[in-house]
Amino acid sequence: MRRSEQTRRRILDAAALWLNKKGLAETSLQDLADEVGLQTASLYYHFPSKDALIEEVLHKGIEIVYEDVRRALDALEPSASYRERVRVAIAAHLSSLLEHGDYTSANIRNFPLVPENLREKNLSIRRQYGDYWRQLLQDAQKAGEVAPNVDLSLVRLFLVGAMNWSTEWFNPRKKSIDAIADMICSMIFDGIGPKEQRPSDGGQKRVTRR
Amino acid sequence: MRRSEQTRRRILDAAALWLNKKGLAETSLQDLADEVGLQTASLYYHFPSKDALIEEVLHKGIEIVYEDVRRALDALEPSASYRERVRVAIAAHLSSLLEHGDYTSANIRNFPLVPENLREKNLSIRRQYGDYWRQLLQDAQKAGEVAPNVDLSLVRLFLVGAMNWSTEWFNPRKKSIDAIADMICSMIFDGIGPKEQRPSDGGQKRVTRR
DNA sequence: GTCTATAGATAGATAGAC
């Protein structure tokens, strides 16, 4: 990687950091230049405008979470149940959002109120990622692992929304991401209502069979 | 209400509108003055600073949703099941967020990235509202309507987070808030997994008994 | 209560030297 490329990357990293911490509103080019150790004018050698810089950060944000989730599912054995697939997808999405750098959370946290011109360029990859989840849930339903009367569209919006909101409350000292993913998966598939359980099933631990 | 009070209120309304639509970042006092039909300097007769104005909008945002939810639950018969209470609370929260003016959604959408000084003043009432949900779920569990091994803290964060994210996808032409609340409630209590159903229970429609 | 006028700070962006 050439030096120029490295500097460019450091600027993007600084932008992701600041977007995630302070938000687009309170992130000036001055802040980014200070973070990288440059003058603001020097940023314009690497990017034509602030918008172009931010656009790239936002794009990488979804790209990264999409790739993380896809990679995690691709690594599963073909025999894996859909419930297990959903659990792994939840864990990968949460991990990408909460543990793997600032790009993903920078996107999720800023997108809702980002100006129109920046939002547009991001919509395409967002739709692709949404379709990926839609397909996963559809396959699960076809396989009989999701009840046939369930509205998958609402489940997807509800589930992804709840995960995206986790940036607001996640505390790594309280619960691990894997533990959270397990519990969310149980909640989504089994519900929180009282069970008329078979005595053989303790209910406490996640069940990976089937 | 005096004329001064009315103008003050119109400024707050304009601020809630703009915060919800454009976000704090892109809301200038010029925008608010234009919306109300004043000069920017005139706003300072009603508020000491922009921060003070925004703070008041943010406070009302949580105050309103809190009151809406509490009022809805208070209106239920004492014999109402906790499942029914949760369903009503979900519907009230969503309705307050998506239908009843801009204050609530202005808060939810801006709070995550709002500057520190504005965030602080909002935390107290937010905690109160969080405690209200915590109590509701605890009571439901004590009454046996939520399985004893369920982590209520995660359920609350997950559920409230998912609802708060609904501002990003809600479309009143596609589904009513009551319908969404019903489905969310079923999803949370019963899960989306396949049921070994008793033949007497169709499963499609919400069940209010118990 | 609302206005005009303006201060003072900071934003994104450009020009040109090195």
Add this chain to the structure above:
DNA sequence: GTCTATCTATCTATAGAC
């Protein structure tokens, strides 16, 4: 590639007339 210097626009806020 990065710098210094600077332009123009816009922001919050204040002063003082009406």
